[in-house]
Amino acid sequence: MPPMTLQQISDRIEINDLLIRYTTAIDEKDWNKLDTCFLPDAKVDYTTSGGIKGDYPKVRAWLAKALAPFTMTQHLISNTTVSIDGDRATTRTYVYNPMGMPKPDGSLHIFTVGAYYNDELVRTKDGWRIANRFEEQAFMEGTLPTNFEIAK
Secondary structure, eight states, X not given: OOOOOHHHHHHHHHHHHHHHHHHHHHHHTOHHHHHTTEEEEEEEEOGGGTOOEEXXXXXXXXXXXXXXXXXXXXXXXXXXXXXXXXXXXXEEEEEEEEEEEEOTTSOEEEEEEEXXXXXXXXXXXXXXXXXXXXXXXXEEESOOOTTOOOOO
């Protein structure tokens, strides 16, 4: 492969920062920060993990309800492949996501989701944004808490 240009290096760093900002926003339940990750009309599909599919505003509202009971989440990402074509890019990122919900005795019921984020990105005047995300679940270790129902 030929050496990367400064623009290609910058794009990859900015895309990596976007993906990290997404995971941080989700784990901190910072919905305003999450808004800086997606285009307003982005399409998001979490159905393979038991979630919903739809336009970003609908999915954002669902995330706020669905994640509220979890006192601990860690969205750990790695092995991102990036393909850039001008102002558009595609990425595939490995996700390891332990989540914890309090049990009646105060301990945490923990389960882990392994998945891939398959994203289509667009460069905007404010930086790279997710235009389309498909979360592809690979595995779930453990079980959902018995008292938990995913909000739809």
